[in-house]
Amino acid sequence: MTATITQPVLEVSGIRKSFFGVEVLKGIDFDVRPGEVHGLVGENGAGKSTLMKIIAGVQPADEGAVHYRGDEVRYAHPRQAMDDGIVTVFQEFTLLPERTVAQNVYLGREPRRGGFVDQKAMIRRTSELLTDLGVSFIDPQSRVGSLTVAEQQIVEIVKALSFDAQVISMDEPTAALSDREVELLYAIIRRLTSRGVAVIYVSHRLKEIFDLCDRITILKDGALVSTDETGALTTDELVRRMVGRSIQSYYPDAVEGTVVGEPRLELDGCGNAFVDGVSLTLRAGEIVGIAGLQGSGRTELVEGIFGIDPFVRGELRVDGAPIRISSARSAVAAGLALVSEDRKAQGLALGQSVLDNTLLVIRSVFSMRTAPARREVPGVLSSLEVSSRGLDQEVRFLSGGNQQKVVLAKWLLTQPQIVLFDEPTRGIDVGAKYAVYQLMRDLAAQGKAVLMVSSELPEVIGMSDRILVMHDGELVAELPAGAAEHEILGAATGATIEGGAR
Incomplete structure (x- = not known):
């Protein structure tokens, strides 16, 4: 952790945002300093993603102000924020798999010479950015679709640096990475902060929050709970502030009467x-x-x-x-039932409704049971406390936690024994x-x-x-x-x- 007490490079104050009459951000104050990793944590629905989108220029705030390097800014488009040095690396990558690393890094901003794209300059600049991060194993001319998830993550970071980023927001950057790849990301983040880049780090993995972050801001139900130096918090206190429950009860004991x-x-x-x-x-x-x-x-x-x-x-x-x-x-x-590792690719049909996803396996394997199973769906979803606008809502619009609950509901309807x-x-x-x-x-x-x-x-x-x-x-x-x-x-x-x- 390399941050020292200094003026914030980015500061938001009194940020409010509502959707369809529901207030999802309630006067949030938040800032990040040069060379700092600032953790942003909270349950799904706490307002983290909305706050990040406002900072990135994806959505406007209803009230409040964003100050960057001392000046108030109002971005009408994410590209304006990126050109200004505020870049967000979202959990869902924005890379084009059939293009090269260099083409992705400079997409829409290709260096030109004599009216044509200067391929050599683009490759050279990308190579310099990779070298600057200490990454020598990614070829700027490699097709992005041939890279691992961790390597694609690095390409997203290189793309951010190509905008001369001063603030990089990372949304669940290690969700699909192995332990070794996580260590590589740690090293890259530390290299960034050593150069004065500010990092906003969003993760549900509490170990990473404590490993990397200098300060931690906690949101709950759209409101600011607290901002503290990491050393002032314990894991138990962090969990208690996030969910109102001590970590001692985080892993429930066996239900009374359970018999092996x-x-x-x-x-x-x-x-x-x-x-x-x-x-x-x-x-x-x-x-x-x-x-x-x-x-x-x-x-x-x-x-x-x-x-x-x-x-x-x-x-x-x-x-x-x-x-x-x-x-x-x-x-x-x-x-048997299998709750697979990648719910989006293997467990759900993202463009289909909650109801259709819940009935996926029943319809495929036990078609004769579809009608009675359909009657059971509301009860199963209710028992899992799935939060949605209704059975006809497409699952791609649900939070990650609610998507996982729909996967569980899909399997519970089959009445598995294993x-x-x-x-x-x-x-x-x-x-x-x-x-x-x-x-x-x-x-x-x-x-x-x-x-x-x-x-x-x-x-x-x-x-x-x-x-x-x-x-x-x-x-x-x-x-x-x-x-x-x-x-x-x-x-x-x-x-x-x-x-x-x-």
């Missing part, structure tokens, strides 16, 4: 092209967590169980009976996370078996009755509930591989 019963799912030496020799038992009434580093085979394991990449070796049993799951359809028919969760709380706020955790506990209390993959170790430790650890495509350790992070990491990195999983 007979095996629901058994794998015996199962393998495919991605995992090998996996043996495990998942019992009714328990939540088993799967930990491991990116690329360890966690997602590939649940996709093998669910028939997306079927196992070609070993035996899989459901409720004691051997079964061949060769497709997702056969998995659903066998009583529920596989892959990164169930990625990109959703603290309050929505708690709702997902409580649902998992409720499913276990009903005698369902729950298998959860997560890259967040506190989540694995807080929710698991047992913890399985993967390394290099194999299940290498089984640890009890409450195992320490260093034990899990030791097995995940291959440093302490011993024994096996059962």
Whole structure:
């Protein structure tokens, strides 16, 4: 953390904004200083995105003022803010995948020579910006669609720097990054702040907020709760201010009366092209967590169980009976559900309504049950506390947390006995996370078996009755509930591989 006490480079005061008569920002005061990382946190619906859009010139404020480098500014278009040095890197990238890195960085602002685009100058300038960030592994002439998510994130940052950005806002920048890629982003942010660039950092990952930020501003229901130096806050106090609940109750205990019963799912030496020799038992009434580093085979394991990449070796049993799951359809028919890692690409039809998304699996696999299931939809959505304007609202307009709840509703309607969760709380706020955790506990209390993959170790430790650890495509350790992070990491990195999983 490199910031020192100095005058703000950007300051908003008394910002108010309403939509359809509902006030979503209620007199917000906020500022960011040169060389500072300022965390902006709050549940979905707290007003973070609206505030960022006002700063970026995407939307005008109804009341209040924005001051930049001492002068009041009123941007009618995001390009005006960008040209002035205020750039936002949104969670949904704005890159064109079929164009090169250099073409994306200077899109619409290509350097010209003699009336033609100066390709050499564009490539040279992009290379200089990449070098300035300490990034040597991205070729300015590479097609953006061939890059990893982390590399595309860097291209977005380079694009921001090409505007000589003095303020960069980042919205959930690590939502789809591995741990190693997160460390790379950390290094880039620190390099930016060392040069005096101010960073507004929005994230639901509290560890990142405490790792990176000099100050933290908390919003709740459109109102400013507090702005404090990071050192003055604890994680418990931050959560309490955000959601009104102590972190001690963040991971709910098992529901009273929950009983661990007979095996629901058994794998015996199962393998495919991605995992090998996996043996495990998942019992009714328990939540088993799967930990491991990116690329360890966690997602590939649940996709093998669910028939997306079927196992070609070993035996899989459901409720004691051997079964061949060769497709997702056969998995659903066998009583399995998979809450996938990427809800937007794999779990939802974004352009369809809440109702149509909730009925997606029922219509596909159990068409005869569509009519009675449709009658159950309002009750299921209500039990999950889905916030929407109605069943006909398109899910793309819902918050990340509410989108995830629609995915859960879709699967609950199938009445599964085995529920596989892959990164169930990625990109959703603290309050929505708690709702997902409580649902998992409720499913276990009903005698369902729950298998959860997560890259967040506190989540694995807080929710698991047992913890399985993967390394290099194999299940290498089984640890009890409450195992320490260093034990899990030791097995995940291959440093302490011993024994096996059962």
